[in-house]
Amino acid sequence: MRKIGFIGAYDKIDFVIYIAKILVEMGQRVLVVDGTITQKARYIVPTIEPTTTYITEFEGIDIAVGLKSLSHIKDYLGIPEINGLLYDIVLIDTDMAEGVENYEMENCEKIYFATSFDMYSIKRGIESISGIQTTVNATKVLFSRSANKAENEYLNYLSSESNIQWNDEIIYMPFELGDQTVIYKNQRVSKIKLRGLTNQYKEGLLYITNQIMGEENFQTLRKVFKKVEKGV
Secondary structure, X not given: OEEEEEEOOOOOHHHHHHHHHHHHXXXXXXXXXXXXXXXXXXXHOOOOOXXXXXXXXXXXXXXXXXXXXXXXXXXXXXXOOOOOOOOOEEEEEEOOHHHHHHOOHHHOOEEEEEEOOOHHHHHHHHHHHHOOOOOEEEEXXXXXXXXXXXXXXXXXXXXXXXOEEEEEEEEEEOOOHHHHHHHHHHHHHOOOOOOOOOHHHHHHHHHHHHHHHOHHHHHHHHHHHHHHHHOO
C-alpha cells in the first residue's frame, strides 16, 4: 500500500478525487480519505445512507469520510491493526496537523502542500503544518494565476518555524474561473468529467498522477487520461 498526502487549507478534495479517478482507470485500487475539518466529500460525493463515519464507492473510488485515523479505517473495514489496508494507493487530504500524525503521513511516499494566496488559505494552511512533530518533505502546489517569487518567499517565511522541508520543485496550477464552473457542474451531476477544464488544470492533474505512477507508466497514463477526458 502506497500513501500520498495532500496537506493545506485550500479546497482540494475535487482535485484529489480527479487524480484518484485517473489512477483507478489505470487499474489501481484507490482509497481517498477526507481528513479535513469541513469534510466536503460528505456533501459532494453521493451516498445512499450517509452516517457519521462511512466509506462509499464513487466511480470506482472508495472514499472515506469521518474516519480520523488509519486505525479507525481498519476498524471500520474489520482489518486487524497489524495488517495493511487492501488498497494499492491511499490519497489522504487533511488540513490539520493532527491528521498528519493520525494518518501516519510521515510515511507517505509523496506529500503535496496545496494553497492559493488568499489569506485564509495561506494562514490556515500554515496552521495545518505548524503543529507537525516530525520532519516531512513536501512539494508546493500553488493554485494561482499569478504566483510570483515574492509570494513564494512569503510562504517560505511563514513556514520557516515548521517541520516542513520544501522540495525544490514547485507545481503551479493557474486556476481559472472556467475550471471552477466545470467542477461545480460535476458536483451537481455527481460525475467526474475532465472535459471543459483548462489545459493548465488538466496538465497539473496529469503531472501529479505521473509522479505517483512513475515515468515508466507515462505512455499508458496518457492513453488513460485521454479516455477519462472524453468520458468514455
